[in-house]
Amino acid sequence: xxxxxxxxxxxxxxxxxxxxxxxRMRGDVLAQAELQKVSVGQEMVAQIGEYAKMRYKEAxxxxxNEALLSAEEGIRTASRxxxxxxxxxxxxxxxxLWDQQxxxxxDQALDALGGNRFTRQKFLERYGQMEVTSRFQLRGVVDxxxxxxxxxxITARNEQMVVDLSDPGLTDPxxxxxxxxATLAGMTVDQARSVKNGTANPTxxxxxxxxxKKRIAENVASAYIGSDPILAATMLGALxxxxxxxxxxxxxxxxxxxxRGGSYALYTLQNLPRDExxxxxxxxxxxxxxxxxxxxxxxxxxxxxxxxxxxxxxxxYFYYQPDETYSIIDLNRFLPNALKYLPKEAxxxxxxxxxxxxxxxxxxxxxxxxxxxxxxxxxxxKLDEEENVSFSPYREKSDPKTYDELFAYKNIGxxxxxxxxxxxxxxSREDYVYFINSLETEEEEAVSAAKRYAQATFQYDxxxxxxxxxxRASKAAFxxxxxxxxxxxxxxxxxxxxxxxxxEINQLTRNLITDQKDFFDxxxxxxxxxxIDRYNDLYGGTNINLSYExxxxxxxxxxxxxxxxxxxxxxxxxxxxxxxxxxxxxGFKF
Amino acid sequence: MxxxxxxxxxxxxxxxxxxRSAANRASKKAQQAAEFNASIIERDIDLLExxxxxxxxxxxxxQERAEQEFERDVQAVAxxxxxxxxxxxxxxxxxxxxxxxxREFEYQKSVERFxxxxxxxxxxDAQEEAELNAQLARMEGGATAAGLRAQGTRSLISSLGxxxxxxxxxxxxxxxxx
Numbered sequence: 001x002x003x004x005x006x007x008x009x010x011x012x013x014x015x016x017x018x019x020x021x022x023x024r025m026r027g028d029v030l031a032q033a034e035l036q037k038v039s040v041g042q043e044m045v046a047q048i049g050e051y052a053k054m055r056y057k058e059a060x061x062x063x064x065n066e067a068l069l070s071a072e073e074g075i076r077t078a079s080r081x082x083x084x085x086x087x088x089x090x091x092x093x094x095x096x097l098w099d100q101q102x103x104x105x106x107d108q109a110l111d112a113l114g115g116n117r118f119t120r121q122k123f124l125e126r127y128g129q130m131e132v133t134s135r136f137q138l139r140g141v142v143d144x145x146x147x148x149x150x151x152x153x154i155t156a157r158n159e160q161m162v163v164d165l166s167d168p169g170l171t172d173p174x175x176x177x178x179x180x181x182a183t184l185a186g187m188t189v190d191q192a193r194s195v196k197n198g199t200a201n202p203t204x205x206x207x208x209x210x211x212x213k214k215r216i217a218e219n220v221a222s223a224y225i226g227s228d229p230i231l232a233a234t235m236l237g238a239l240x241x242x243x244x245x246x247x248x249x250x251x252x253x254x255x256x257x258x259x260r261g262g263s264y265a266l267y268t269l270q271n272l273p274r275d276e277x278x279x280x281x282x283x284x285x286x287x288x289x290x291x292x293x294x295x296x297x298x299x300x301x302x303x304x305x306x307x308x309x310x311x312x313x314x315x316x317y318f319y320y321q322p323d324e325t326y327s328i329i330d331l332n333r334f335l336p337n338a339l340k341y342l343p344k345e346a347x348x349x350x351x352x353x354x355x356x357x358x359x360x361x362x363x364x365x366x367x368x369x370x371x372x373x374x375x376x377x378x379x380x381x382k383l384d385e386e387e388n389v390s391f392s393p394y395r396e397k398s399d400p401k402t403y404d405e406l407f408a409y410k411n412i413g414x415x416x417x418x419x420x421x422x423x424x425x426x427x428s429r430e431d432y433v434y435f436i437n438s439l440e441t442e443e444e445e446a447v448s449a450a451k452r453y454a455q456a457t458f459q460y461d462x463x464x465x466x467x468x469x470x471x472r473a474s475k476a477a478f479x480x481x482x483x484x485x486x487x488x489x490x491x492x493x494x495x496x497x498x499x500x501x502x503x504e505i506n507q508l509t510r511n512l513i514t515d516q517k518d519f520f521d522x523x524x525x526x527x528x529x530x531x532i533d534r535y536n537d538l539y540g541g542t543n544i545n546l547s548y549e550x551x552x553x554x555x556x557x558x559x560x561x562x563x564x565x566x567x568x569x570x571x572x573x574x575x576x577x578x579x580x581x582x583x584x585x586x587g588f589k590f
Numbered sequence: 591m592x593x594x595x596x597x598x599x600x601x602x603x604x605x606x607x608x609x610r611s612a613a614n615r616a617s618k619k620a621q622q623a624a625e626f627n628a629s630i631i632e633r634d635i636d637l638l639e640x641x642x643x644x645x646x647x648x649x650x651x652x653q654e655r656a657e658q659e660f661e662r663d664v665q666a667v668a669x670x671x672x673x674x675x676x677x678x679x680x681x682x683x684x685x686x687x688x689x690x691x692x693r694e695f696e697y698q699k700s701v702e703r704f705x706x707x708x709x710x711x712x713x714x715d716a717q718e719e720a721e722l723n724a725q726l727a728r729m730e731g732g733a734t735a736a737g738l739r740a741q742g743t744r745s746l747i748s749s750l751g752x753x754x755x756x757x758x759x760x761x762x763x764x765x766x767x768x
Contacts, residue, residue: 042744053598
């Protein structure tokens, strides 16, 4: 028997026991979790910090704004104060007041700001911008003021120069010529320095010099020629002869003009261009003519006044009654220095002088004035005779018809002296005196009214009449009418017709005004053109350009275009008011 | 120094200290995780050592087993051949065969037991790994949840802080809602 053999088929596994564990703890997750846990607290602290930081920044911003505001205000105040300061040269140079004041403002603001560097830095940046802007603005103002002060000084100096050189030097013309040369040479040196420095324009300087020389020549020539028009013509001839001499021509001695003491005047004219010199002489000639005419008028006026006194004295002679008494005041009203002509015995009681003494005083005066004509002598004698026979020229009571007639004439302003004289015997003495006095009174009133009428017509103003450059047309026309009127009134007083009636005065005034109107218009136009030219010349440096056609609109345009209106405000107002008052309010149209 | 400047400065310092503290804690946690991972890796070293012992023992068994099979399958055939040639090669008895069978069976059981042990050991390790994974997942999930909660809280605080700033800059609630 075969025993079965058991053979195992099991085989031991080749695998190793156990296995590697792949699980790993992730440290990053845990670390992250720890960080996240803390982040809550961190966030809270951060938010508190952010809030505090925001509030801190707000506070810093507020401080910065306040400091900037304070600095801006301080700079503005400093700028304003310094712009009004008289120490112009110490603002940016010298004591450097601007730097001193702005540094103090800056330091004060920085003290208020505290220590935050960023805030201080921001402030300094903004402050620098403000300071620079204000500095340049102020520098512009200061420069303009310095320039204006310089111009004022130059103007004053020039004015003084004109005054010094305007003496005609009649006694020592050579000394004046020397002074003229020395002064102008000094001025030329100063101007050359300014031109070299670039502070003056050579063209402007040349024009200003010519103007200065012209003014000197005008003053000297006017003073020399005075009221003698012949001298002006002689001076013109001398200029021409001087030209011939300068050209090397021989001029005979007898043709040489005789200008006693006038060589300086001639020299000032020679220093001008010929056309300017002729203009100066033409003006001097015009003035001389005016002076001559004025002298003649004054002489005539004095004569008329004397005639007036004589006529009044003659008229008054017949007024005094031998048996009545009068006050010396009555005599003084028409007779200057009446006491001088009164008989000595009348001095005892000057308030009660006899009519005969009053007549004696008048007769003495008329004798002294050589004014007793044969006619008047005859009248005196006749009166004496009449009085000697106790004949009175007056009625006890006026004739009503005559009185009414004269009164009616008086009311319409047509009562004449001859009417009263002719009706003398029909009037009482009181009525006669009343009408005679009314003639004088009404004449005076009519003349006054006529003057006011002329004044209104030509817009003559006593205030502007004081200014030689203003209202020349009005002045000339008004003076002309008044002078003619007064002459006519005086003539009539001296004539047998007696004083003019108001009607006659009014008519004469109207005629005179009509005669003057054309001349007035022409003169006004000439003045207007001269005024516009003068303004354009005077303020040419500010770019003013007034047209003849519409200067007021041009003036407004100029003013509105100015960067700094404050400096020209007064000039603007003055030019405008002058143009309106002198021309446009008078109805002038170019 | 204004009160707000002082608060701002204080907040910055506190924030710095908080950051440092948080970083310290985070580094500690990272260190712990590293220690944990290292211990698991070190366990693999032990495991490999044990595997080497088992493999070596198994190798000896296999050697012995191979010798036996050689004796039985190769030498026995030779001896049968010789016996057939006239040589008296017979040896062994039925008892011996039975003993061999018994040994053979014993060996099979040992092998199967060994294989079973190995499989159980592997299952145990898988079990342990699964447990570890679960533990770690729970731990990481907790950390993530905590992080997310903190993130939400932080967002809320941030919103409140920004709202406070806005309210102040707007001039107060009255100005906002008027």
